[in-house]
Amino acid sequence: MSDTAASTTVRDLARLKGLRWTPQRQTVIDVLAASDGHVTGADLVERCRASDPGTTPSTVYRTLDVLERLGLVRHGHGANGREEYHALPAGRHGHLHCSECGATWEIDERRGEAVAEALRAADGFEVDIGHVTLVGRCGSCAAASPA
Amino acid sequence: MSDTAASTTVRDLARLKGLRWTPQRQTVIDVLAASDGHVTGADLVERCRASDPGTTPSTVYRTLDVLERLGLVRHGHGANGREEYHALPAGRHGHLHCSECGATWEIDERRGEAVAEALRAADGFEVDIGHVTLVGRCGSCAAASPA
DNA sequence: ATTAATGCAAACGGTTTGCACTACT
């Protein structure tokens, strides 16, 4: 399961655009794919080093740029404001982060659409729900302590 | 209009907590109050220098910490992920940022509540709508170009 | 007189850049 169809596609897509495919880039997309949703740039560098100890920050960040330009990756901002990357398809889902217990989880499709609808209501703003992590307090924490 | 009632209150509140009130702190809250909503830390430093050229980053950031601990200031994250501060009362309003035209504006109370309600629906998550700037495309931009 | 707060200057962490070298095509 190391040379997936998906990887092949990415490589070909890159070639189409006149880009070259390198082991480093493969590593980045592999690691990215293995990260279920949101990874920090620095995180990614670190994780890449696990499979390729020679990984350099510059290469990772440059690769992320390329992948994003290819439309294969999106970046957003986590609860702490740090850049966060995720491989597509994951575009339409956002994240919630509880500032009290520190947990983070996804906003399911239905709620995501409800939020989008609420924002669209007045003047047609089309929110990119996946771009930022919403912060607040989860049900349990909110219930546990007062307002 | 330089020594407002509000300022006096802040100073007294600080004193109550055993803190000292300094010209630098006064400058920070003044500048903050004059900034209609969201200011970056670095921004704030710069703006403070306008009224007090001797302003130091460390002092500004430390002051922001204090003010936040006093509950007078909140920090959040802007469209670019940078830290952003705003003076209360402004807690319950969020910001929208159009990634296409670059405009930023506030989420009015009604929509803010609608969003909160949408997120609360499933499991009681209480979003802090003011903590992050939501990113997307404004009505005009969305209408102008296709999806 | 106490001791909180300041200012400096240096450290920090994540990200970006210039440049010579490597390697994909």
Next chain:
DNA sequence: AGTAGTGCAAACCGTTTGCATTAAT
């Protein structure tokens, strides 16, 4: 062979910290 991509190392930017000094109480 030609040029896109790499690795290194240094720069960068916003923010944080240690420490001696200043000033609010």
